[in-house]
Amino acid sequence: MSEDVVVGWDAIEEQMKRLYGEQEPKHYGTSLPYQLGGNDPLDGLSAYKATHPVPHWHIVTFGFSELYAKESEDTAYSGYGFELTFRVAREEDEEQPPMWALNLLQNMGRYVFNSGNIFTDGDYMDANGPICLGADTLLTALAFTEDPELPAIHTPHGRVEFLQMIGISEDELEAMKTWSTTGLLEAGQSVIPGYITDLSRDSMLQIPAIAEAVEQGIERDGSNTGFLFVDQLAFEPGKKKLFGKTPAKLTLGAKQAETVGKLLRGRLLKGKDLTLASRDCQIILESAEATSYEKGEEIVQLYLSPEISAELSQKLQAKEGAIELSSYDGLIIQIVKTYIKDQEGNVVSTVG
Known part of the structure; x- marks a missing residue:
């Protein structure tokens, strides 16, 4: 494939290289394209080992934006205008990202490709069950925010934003609906540093100061959910x-x-x-x-x-x-x- 045909893909890799240098990510490609009957809508997923603020996998998608050629008529945005990232807690000796996280990102691809609905900063989504099927976890929903380390890029195909997906609990989802996604995430940074998803964590609202911040926020600001x-x-x-x-x-x-x-x-x-x-x-x-x-x-x-x-x-x-x-x-x-x-x-x- 000629160099000018993969400019969208290259632009994403360049942005990740800015963070991780020459680290070779764990890459998971799709053998049969979704358009030809394959099961996975995203062309690829790359997982990088990150150490700050705690060890985690930093996973990025390839496929929500236009990776190869410009196909849409919207010149301002590339494809759907975003790629997803997902930061998942990692054990020190872990050499492979968890498959449930990769599968979840592909499921997000299916949702977007089939419905046409897109995600933006501040969105949330109820998974109606554990985000890792069969896991003993309180995280049953997802929130979306701008990846704090990956600003939007401008590719030859248009703008691409990096939206970080975060696992949240049912009561946290409720707080985001009735107040603000950004407000709760900022109030709970000490509990979820880097917005890293850890299946074993408790709800942020178990901490009285965060629960109080939500109540004060609702009283002061009302709800951002229109x-x-x-x-x-x-x-x-x-x-x-x-x-x-x-x-x-x-x-x-x-x-x-x-x-x-x-x-x-x-x-x-x-x-x-x-x-x-x-x-x-x-x-x-x-x-x-x-x-x-x-x-x-x-x-x-x-x-x-x-x-x-x-x-x-x-x-x-x-x-x-x-x-x-x-x-x-x-x-x-x-x-x-x-x-x-x-x-x-x-x-x-x-x-x-």
């Missing part, structure tokens, strides 16, 4: 009857009901909108003097008074049942059970 994907979401407008009208009904899954309640506190009570979306429904919640709603063909506009937002922030819990509002009888919130499934579609747990 859009939340909700698996179970539906809205039925009220119906006129002979002697009155039935209330409208908002249906939420138990797994995310409590999160929505916290977001009402961090968004609407701070004067910020909140959009809830599923595959079939989109509901925009806005703060207003009086509670009401407008139902369009595809979007529901739900206006909540501060009193109703405050009441719901307290009442929305991960428990099946109907919630009636004390100061507004035109809306009922129905919480339904959430069934958590594994990759084969088997129900592994139930919420609510």
Whole structure:
């Protein structure tokens, strides 16, 4: 392959060489391209031995950006505009990076390639189970931030950012949703130096100072989450009857009901909108003097008074049942059970 055809690949390697000099990484290539029926969407993964701040593997992907030729019409960015990195704790005598970490990065490739959704600084993702299958770990979700040692590069194919993936626990994910990904990561630097993923670590929120920083952050800043994907979401407008009208009904899954309640506190009570979306429904919640709603063909506009937002922030819990509002009888919130499934579609747990 001629030199000018691999400029994207070379640009990534040059950036890694800036950190690790002539160190020969452990490289894992893909024999059969994804486009030709291969299982792995990323063309390669390279793992470097790093020692600071603690021994770890620094893994970088090759394939989210355009490695060989410019194919997209977007001249500003190369491919999806990023590559992922992953820093994983390493034993001193360890000579190979853990396979679960390499497999997880390829799974991220499948997600992006199949959905078209991309990751950006501050994003998070629920894995609905251990990020290392079968491991006894609290880390069941992922966060994404700019790799602190790898600034964005400008290649002949466009800009490429390096996003570091970080394993996080369920309560840390909740804190990121209700406050800020960056805020929590900065508050917890002493627990996860270098944002290194260590399957054996406890939650950052077990440290009182970090838990307090989250509470103070929510109170001070509100939440940065303006859009939340909700698996179970539906809205039925009220119906006129002979002697009155039935209330409208908002249906939420138990797994995310409590999160929505916290977001009402961090968004609407701070004067910020909140959009809830599923595959079939989109509901925009806005703060207003009086509670009401407008139902369009595809979007529901739900206006909540501060009193109703405050009441719901307290009442929305991960428990099946109907919630009636004390100061507004035109809306009922129905919480339904959430069934958590594994990759084969088997129900592994139930919420609510």
